[in-house]
Amino acid sequence: MEEAKAEKWAEVVAKKAIEAVVERATNSLVASLSPHVARVQDAAISLADTNKRLETSTRTDITTGNPSTPKAGPRPSFRDVVTQALKDPQSEAQLNQAAKASIKRRQIMFDIPPEATAYPTTLSAKETASRLQLILDATKMDESPELKIRNVSRPQRTCILVEMLTEDAADWLRSPTGASSLASILGDDLHYRPQAFNVFVKFIPLPTEITAPDVLRSCEEANGLYRGALMAARWARAPIKRRPDQRFAHAVVYCRDPITANGLIMNGMVADHDKLSVRKDKKEPIRCAKCQLWGHVAALCLAPRDTCAQCGEDHRTANCNNHGAMHCASCKKSTHASWDRNCPVAEQKRKELDAKYPENSLPLYSTVGSW
Ligand SMILES: [Zn+2]
Ligand SMILES: [Zn+2]
């Protein structure tokens, strides 16, 4: 009888673990992009079925007073499936990635203005969370979901990162209604910064002023988006750096939710009756504008003098007179300039960044939970 109990317990534990794996992978865009995750998911689901059948047969045996040891069938054991899943580093990475995307989706960020004193860094996480919970309770409206905080952290002195219990709660706080309800309750001690899902819009015909709110509103209308779906935009390069005859420019548009961002990435963006091509605004590795090497910004550069991004000589790029000359400061070749995206060092740096932030390499934003 002890053995039967232990078996029952093992079954319950196995089912719980399977549920955890399935929950992490189910309904995620990441899973649909990844045959590996889907396979693990299938195996886990079929194993869950097996377990259900085993459970039924065990119960029957107990009622007849004949507890029997279930025979090992041809099905893989739970341990086999998990071991297999963990052996495949890609599946594991993708499960982690799905979990991370889900956390990101549940996060909202508050900024603390420099003059504010209500949230000193000495304030405990518990106290910070309970103060913010009071604010969110006051923010809640009839149609909003439960706004419960899961945990808070302080990535920097000047901001508080809040992880909500559910994606619904965070989505509502990002919506125009939720964001303005929250903003109306916050005093001067906290500013609310809705998380943005950035897209890169290419070849916007000039002089379209994409950063102007009224232009964003008409873009929302032209693309069938809700009002406020496009939170803001900034030019990829400062307009003062444009050539006088420049006809197009690129911009980053901050979308309020991942579905808006993905829609623009897949369908393009209509602006002034033009269809513009859009891609996800990926994190890019940093290259120094002074020495042209990777991993730091010019303000922190230790190089004694400037290196030209075009010809590689000792002068500022803007002062270059060696027209047509090319030399890359990173790989020391004269077949391309330091700014060339196809430089093997640049490619390597992008790969390293993608490895560090796996969701960066996906063409779309994860919308875990809403598919
Ligand atoms: Zn440098
Ligand atoms: Zn030069």
Ligand SMILES: [Zn+2]
């Ligand atoms: Zn190079």
